[in-house]
Amino acid sequence: MLDLALLGLLDEGPQHGYELRKRLRAHFGLLANVSFGSIYPALARLEASGAVATVEETPQLAVAPPTGSLSGERAAIRARRLVASRGRRSRKVYRITPTGRQSFLARLTDPTADDARSFSLRLSLARHMEPADRLALMERRRAQLVGQQTDIPPTDDDQLDRYARSVAEHIADGVEQDIAWLDRLIEAERTNGASAEPDRRKTRRSA
């Protein structure tokens, strides 16, 4: 789940761990409000598996401004990994590899891996998918939700107290609204299925 989100972000350009965390929150909101204790090991794993690679300096970002020659020697010795752009602490910039992009797409559309938790994240990344996969994702999720409705009969206990009943009803309402939302998405997907191209987006790599 985290891997998917990280790869999705890295697809928009090389970034380092600290920045990735901020963007996770900005892009995915509550879906991926994840701690550093998860992110750094995840990046290390992804690097070990060849899905991402560390970048040896991002030249267009490191304009090497005349920040100062003071204590230059000391700084140069310490800057092991990367000469920090604009004097920051050394940071490890990652980029997604072709292999990584492949496994990203494979995992994004893998029907065996879509649980309730990862659905919203997957849908957020749906622009990377083929229209058919996108539709399949939505319909699998819809079926799951309908299954919940029938599995657990709506507020089956009329002997629940008011609080428990209120919670049950609220949850049932939520499921219903999720289904309605999906129906709208599916409908939209079907109507302009021809006009919607996969993945074409103003990828602002030079932002």
Added chain:
Amino acid sequence: MLDLALLGLLDEGPQHGYELRKRLRAHFGLLANVSFGSIYPALARLEASGAVATVEETPQLAVAPPTGSLSGERAAIRARRLVASRGRRSRKVYRITPTGRQSFLARLTDPTADDARSFSLRLSLARHMEPADRLALMERRRAQLVGQQTDIPPTDDDQLDRYARSVAEHIADGVEQDIAWLDRLIEAERTNGASAEPDRRKTRRSA
């Protein structure tokens, strides 16, 4: 979280693990759709901590019907823990202890432990709380949700693609509806605060 749910159910009468799992689903729906691999260790922990105790047979259930004297000897030898009521496999029936009831109430109202995940479960069990604690629980949750709205500005990125934007909007809608729901609950809680007594419910122990 699971402990809370188990204690809440056991407060309505002694039950065994297998039954508890079914009731978890029935009472709390998706909130506590938990596997046996969690339940049995949880019950063992609760027993070790003194919150629950095993019952030495529930006489009113084990009516000892004339099921048969056939193979009676063999069955009697194997029935180690409990003489099974109506010939079932031996099962371990738990009841909540006074200590358990105390820690249940303490944990239910503990303000340091209410994260988003456990809120719905706590509210489902709100009939066990004092009106003031109940109100406090709701208002803490409301504050959390409002905090989310401001922390993560609503669909802050107008450069998100349609899918990501749709997800962000849907989540924002959900948060808004949760707040509206809480407002209704809080309002109801304040108006009939005097008339609502804590915990009085037709506890059907003899069902």
Added chain:
DNA sequence: GTCATCATGTAAGCCGTTACATGATTGC
């Protein structure tokens, strides 16, 4: 000079899962 922010990482723990192992009883 010290505090907030940027930046990376490790270790321990929590809370659940799946898979496995075992076995009794009921119904076809």
Added chain:
DNA sequence: GCAATCATGTAACGGCTTACATGATGAC
């Protein structure tokens, strides 16, 4: 006899969290 359901438990693993350790840099 065989499968489904009832019933309890263990072991391994997953994915995240918090807390800890370290350190640079800029602002006040």
